Amino acid sequence: MLLVFLLLSSAGGILSAGFAAPFVGAASAITNASAQLFEELPSDFEIQEPSEVSVIKASDGTQIAEFYAENRIVVPLSDISVNMQNAIVAVEDQRFYQHKGVDPTGMMRALVSNTQSDSRQGGSTLTQQYVRNVLVEAGLKEDDPAAIQEATESTIPRKLREVKYSLTLEQKYSKQQILEGYLNIAPFSPSTYGVEASAQHYFSHSAKEMTVPEAALMAGVTNAPSAFDPVAYPEYAKKRMDWVLSKMLEEKFITQEQHDEGVATQIADMLNVKPEQAAGCGAAGNAAYFCSYVVNEILNSDIYGKEVSDRRQLLVRGGLTITSTLDLGKQQAAQQAIESVIPTDDPSEAKTTVASVEPGSGRIIAMAQNTAFGSPDETHPQATQVVFAADAKHGGSASESGSSGFQPGSTFKAFILAQWYQEGRSGYTTLNTRPRQFSASSWNISCAPELADSWAPQNVNSSLDGSHSVVSATQQSINVGYAEMLNMMDVCAVTDLAAKMGITTNDGSPLEPRPSIVLGSQEVPPLNMAAAFATFAASGTYCRPIAIDSITDTNGTEMAVPSADCSQAMTEEAANKTANTLTSTTQAPRGTAKDAAFGRPIAGKTGTTDNNDNVWFVGFTPELSTATWVGHSDGYWPLNNQVIGGRMYGTIYGSDLAVPIWRNYMSAALEGAPVQSFPPADLGGGGGSSPSSSGGSGGSGGSGSGSSSNNEG
Template sequence: MLLVFLLLSGAGGVLAAGFAMPAVGVASAITNASAQLFDELPDDFNVLEPSQVSVIKASDGSQIAQFYAENRIVVSLDDIAPSMQNAIVAVEDQRFYQHKGVDPAGIVRAVVSNANGGSQGASTLTQQYVRNVLVEAGLQNDDDAAIAAAKAPTAARKLREIKYALTLEQKYSKQQILEGYLNIASFGPSTYGVEASAQHYFSHSAKDLSIAESALLAGLTNAPGAYDPVQYPDKAKSRMDWVLQKMYEEEFITADEYQAGLDTQIADMLNVTDSVGGCGAAGSAAYFCEYVVGEIENSDIFGDTEAERRQLLLRGGLEITTTLDPAKQKNANDTIQAYVPTGDPSNVKSALVSIEPGTGRILAMAQNTNYGDATGSDPTATQISYSADYLHGGMESNGFQPGSAFKTFALAQWYQEGRSGYTVTNTTPRTFYSSDWTISCDPDLHPEAWAPKNADPSENGRHTVIEDTAMSINVGYAEMLAQMDVCSVTQLAADMGVTKASGDPVDPYPSVVLGGTETTPVSMANAYATFAAHGVYCTPVAIDSIIDADGNEMSTPSASCSQVMSATAADQVTLTLQSVLTSKGTGPGAALSGRPAAGKTGTTDLMDNAWFIGYTPQLATAIWAGHSDGYYAMNHQYIGGRYYATMYGADLPAPMFKTYMDAALAGEPVEAFNQVSLGAGAPTSSNSNNGGQAQQNSAGSHDGDDDSDDED
């Protein structure tokens, strides 16, 4: 160290690789720094792991997307071809195996060369490794000052680098230092480390690099952009030949190998594989990918701040296995494209989400837009998910109005209170006044007079709760709500994940029973999955497991499943919702082939939102159709090549549900729903103990359309 310091003090020339400073300035800086600076610098230099690529995978292990701040794959020295190791030593530090981290002879050569008008660096490979590590530490900590200090053309920076290099050589072997350098340095304008660079330029591993390929990569470290063989093949070839010459001079290759390398042309070597980072590479699963990103960025499991969590994703080398079922994802996308294809002239948008009951695992998520920013050629492209909430890439408005699909929460509370599905309600339109409502959570709320209407005069009169559900009779549900506490309904919905964007229960206005609030397809699919799971609610989850760069399993967001309503009441809801899929219900087109299903249609006032949410014991699915830029009608137009005079939940979402579910469940066992009594007053016929059949027999006549006055 003393020898190095004296050389630097006396030479007053080049201090760092690739730049020179006036001799007077250097001498002054050295004098000011003095030997004291060496004593002040810590002896320990902790070699951190360089940033690595994080990979997001589907449940079957297939890759969905990858994330990185630097496209890098860390490998051991054994997995790097000896020719690559030799090439980097030949071109960067011929005395690497002789010096102890700093090369006094190299410093003298650099001083003499630069004093005579040349340009030669004095940094050893170890010093370059130190500089790369310091820069990487600054990047990982988002510390611009540390990055600048690691690159500053100052004597202080050079002295620190020298001290660290000397310390490093005392703690690590030459092989460890070489391995670290080959993994951290840039070997291309968009790749870091030899493995990612070999995969990019040659489409094979660094272990299989030839002599010519090694020379090409080793030549890039000096100026990756300037020597990029894709953009500047002539410059890259000239640089490669120079590296081959150095390898020959250092006796790393024979004369024949040298000549063979010179005869190798750039075009014959390249087999470029571009690696695209982010959700844009995930195809139809891009919006599911965004949901996964949201899970990481919004959970304190992965860091105290969002910035820390983002850094972990971009630099942590995580292996993230998700809940996505590739087969069901394909079925979902195929269904969307068959009914409302991307770029359809109608500009109608559609989204589909599937969730596994009892686990909360999101199995599919698709919509009819391309992921990305809108362009002239693709004006509907967007990064906004129509399925998810704002924290998971969705709309700030927290989704879309669900219409009559919200009635199911009133039905659930009805059964939760021990009431009967055979209770007869007065469904003749009339006015409900403030005094008709119980709103315990907001006793100061006094709703204005409200006069809900039915979709068709045939629905007027007297109908059972089962019939009210099958035909989606608005006034019947208003009367049911008047017999309960509005707050109990909004709280039960919240317990099932249907809330305002803040997470609070929706406002307890009576008209909420007809779906005037906004929610997301994920929330609705998961809420209905709660009925399929006999009243067990699970928070939606998109991640099954995460393995960190060291091979350790990390914690992941939990589904936190819990019983939010009685199993009997949930099963009663299910049997009642089966009536919706009968010929006397609003959604017969959603009935599945050869297996029982339950569900509910939903339509808003002006036919501007249409839904179907349904399920079997194994799978719950929500389908939404509407416009993403505002609420305006979808009826009286062609959508996906089909003309729709009306746009109820039965018209488009229901047949989409059938198409998707038949495909998604093909080959899976047929499972039945639990059979329970729907309460007092059941018919005394032989069908009275068969919930689904009893519902069919008791449902009134209906034309199959959903209600048209779902919000007020």
């Protein structure tokens, strides 16, 4: 205890070189007894795995983003060059293999040197330095500033605790394990931690391949990573490197010839600096918004921690490998389809997004939009981090009403059609499509009767007035016809069915069962629409959108991932009837989406909202469902009468902007894939054929306009 006190007191400069000298001769005997310096050693010191980089990968394994608090790659000692192991021992702790965690000889040497010159030498062993790094890392992981300060403050109690922990560590772990831990946790450049990430940064190769000069350079840097950074200060780094080489020669780790060769080696000849990849979704290119969705999926799931702060720490420190559902080829096709119609930062400020999911699994295949990810600047004045396709929990925007997404217009008619068939009704029922007023008393709203109101919807033009079948009303998106269909059913049944397919408010409750829901007056995220329409392609099976296929932790252990929770939302028969009826919208000459055709069976629904401020097309094939939205992200105002994407438009409908983007994407995404057809369905229950039975796959789009009285598809 007297020795420890005297050695620690040297930090305050209270000992002279002459007073310290008698202790040097006794150091050897004291070293052998160092484990008995304290009667009781602490049992609460446990080494945690150091923070590592987490990565998000596309479904094919290609890395798209990484996240870290400290840029570190942990490797075993066998993957670290012996040159590097020797260099760090030579410069930091020459008696590493002799002492038992605390080195009185080294402390005395530092004490004498520090009292006889202006330079300062540390008396801490590698084990002590490792303990200090471990304690700091634990404080960082727990987001505990007090613990970090306690691990680094210049006090005798802190040093005493460090000594006791070091003695404990040496009893529990081998020298090789301690050296491995130190080489993986300490900083070896201003921006990287551990020798592997630092070797990759400075030399563009692994730590296992490090030469003697490279090892000497990096071992010298760790003493003061910013001051000795060879990129910023090559002269200082070279002097430090040469000093490390001399220490390696002194300890007989290298020969004189190796020393001389190392000294003759210039910094510029060694460096092959690999730029550090920025952390976060901003580095994910056109997959940045999908990346943001993945991050929010993790932060919102209690699978990954009780509190959001715990989940964030796991992401930036846990060394996770997150394999996502993203198809890079289809993602690129989605971005190109968007740019071909409304380029990024288009002067019109019109925004668009494409969200694509796989029917029957819920896997998100692509998610793109025409903005740069980040904050607005001179280069990208319309940049944003808002994910247009997603709900508020996954990075989307939320309106003052608490909903997220955009008004879907007549795309919502698909859910009325689905409930129609769910109740066993016929697609050939004749509807009165003449504009008229529906009285409040005529509506059946069992779950909220107070929402019943008189309503007089209008058609987009008078040519649609008269009598039409359900199939015809769908094909031409006839507002009054669909109002009559809803008037014949319980409005709550429609909103309940839509909720089963993910069309809800932000809190998961059904949309308000108002009559005007026929025309899509309540906001819905595009991704949710793509997943809902996928239910029709999957014969009634709805799957919640998922973005993650698998996650492994730093040890390669599989972790749980959010489930798609697939369920049978509607009967197979009703779903197949809905899908077949929706093929009529893509068939010429009357289909509102006839221009969507690209040579294979497709189905879907266009949508245009009040004042033509939001336009949509949600369409699907048996293997892929995609929603395309165009509008303004920060409010509702008309898209009409302006130049968008270099083209002048008059009155804009879903067929004008959303359909071409959808077609360009889907045709590229499915290029070369086998052509699949929808299951045949009897729409009338009395022998009538379905619209797609003849192989029709057309598409275009006369559309309509309006508000709660005049929306169209």
